[in-house]
Amino acid sequence: MRPAGLGGQRRTLKVDYIEETPVKKALAFEVEPEVVAAEIDKRAKELARKVKLPGFRPGKTPLDVIKRRFHGEILGEAAEAIVNRVVFEELEGRGLRPLAPPKVEEVKLEEGQPMTFKAVFETLPIVELPEWKGLEVKVKGPSVSDEDVGKELERLREEASRFEPVEESRPTQAGDYVLLDLFWKPLEGGKGGHDENALIEIGNPGNHEQMNKGLEGMNAGERREIDVAWGADAAPAVANKTVRYTVTLKGIKKKVTPEGDDEFAKDLGEFEDLAQLKDRIRSQLQSAEQRRVDRETKAGLIEALAARAGFEVPEALVERHMSARTENLARGLAYQGIDPRKVGVNWNDYRQSTRDDSVKAARADILLDEIARREGVQVLEPEIDAEIARIAARAGRSKEVVRAQLAKEGELSALAARLREEKTLDLLKSNATIELT
Secondary structure, X not given: OEEEEEOOEEEEEEEEEEEOOOOEEEEEEEEOHHHHHHHHHHHHHHHHHHOOOOOOOOOOOOHHHHHHHOHHHHHHHHHHHHHHHHHHHHHHHHOOOOOOOOEEEXXXXXXXXXXXXXXXXXXXXXXXXOOOOOOEEEEOOOOOOXXXXXXXXXXXXXXXXXXXXXXXXXXXXXXXXXXXXXXXXXXXXXXXEEXXXXXXXXXXXXXXXXXXXXXXXXXXXXXXXXXXXXXOOOOOOOOOOEEEEEEEEEEEEEEEOOOOOHHHHHHOOOOOOHHHHHHHHHHHHHHHHHHHHHHHHHHHHHHHHHHOOOOOOOHHHHHHHHHHHHHHHHHHHHHOOOOHHHXXXXXXXXXXXOHHHHHHHHHHHHHHHHHHHHHOOOOOHHHHHHHHHHHHXXXXXXXXXXXXXXXXXXXXXXXXXXHHHHHHHHHHHHOOEEEEO
C-alpha cells in the first residue's frame, strides 16, 4: 500500500496493488472523505447553475437542496470523475499497461466516508520463452499432377461457356437451361419474391427434385405453378415450408463449352497454343502449392511452439481473436452477397466455438512478439511501402490512395505488426527442421 497524489492536490489516497493471477491485476483504491466531499460539491454547484426549482431563482438554489433533490445523480457523477482521474494516473505512475480499459468494481461512495473501489485489468504475462530453435514439423510437400492441370483447364473452359437458344421448337427436357420469369411465395404465408430472367438447368442436382420435375415438358410462353416442399436444411427463409413458384418460360438454351484445343488457348489472348496454356496453368498451380506449404509449415511451427509454453493467456487477447474470427466469417458471407443475419447462424454460439483456437492464437501472438523483441526483429519503412504497393496493385488502385485509406482507418500499425509477425515466422522456419511428406 502506498499514498498517492490526487490531481496535484496535497490530499492522498491509498492504493493496494493486487496480483490476482499472472495476467489479472487489480488496484484497490481508498479516496479520502475530503476529496470525495470536494468532488460532490463541485458536481452540485455545476448542477445548481443549470437547474430551475420552484421557489428559487435560477442559479440561487442552495447546495443542500440540490444535493437532496439530485442525490443519486450527483454521487454517480462524482464517482465517475474520481475514478477516471485516479485510475489512469495510478496506472501511468506505476508503468502499468493494461490490454483493455480497466473494469471498475465494488464502488462504495457516501458523503463523509472514504470512497473505495477496485480497478481490475489484464496485462501481458512475463514469458519464459521456450526453446524455439530446432522445432520439427511435417507438411505435405507441393504436388501438381497432370490431373490437376486438366481440372483447371476444364474450369477455364466452363468459364468460357456460352448459352445459345435451342433452335427446334420442342418442350423442355432434362439438361436444358431454361430462361424464366419467376415468382415465389410460401403457402403458409410470409414474404415472397420475384426474379426476372432466371437461368436454371433442368435436372441439376442442386435443384429441388420437385422443381426439376415441374420444369420438364414446358413450352415457350407457358406459365406453370410448381409447389416445392423444402426440408429443414434449406435456406432459413424457406426451411420446412412449401413454396409455390409461378414460372413463365421465356426460352430454352443449351450450354456450348469450347474444346480444350489450340484455338481455345489463342482465344484467351496470351497463348500461342494449348501446350503453352498448360505450362502457365502448371506454373500457377505450383506457386499456389508453394504458398500452401508455407502456410501449413508456419501453422505447424506455431502449434509446436505453443505446445512448449503453458502460461496463462489474458482474456482480453482471447476475446479479440474470437471477435476477429466471427467478424471475418460474417464479412466473408457478405462479400459473397449473403446477408449474415439471414443464414441461420447463432453468432454467439459460433463466437464461443472459436475459444480454444483463439486461446492458441493469443498464446502464439505473445510468443512471437517475445521472440521478435529478443531477436530485434523490426519492420522498416521501405518494407511497409513495398507491402502497400502490393496491396494497391492487387486492388488496381494507386499506392498513395491505399496508404491514405489505411492511415485514415488506423490500420498502418496493424499492417506493420503483421509484417513483423511474418518476419518472425520466417525466422522460426529458417531455424526449424521441416519434413515434406
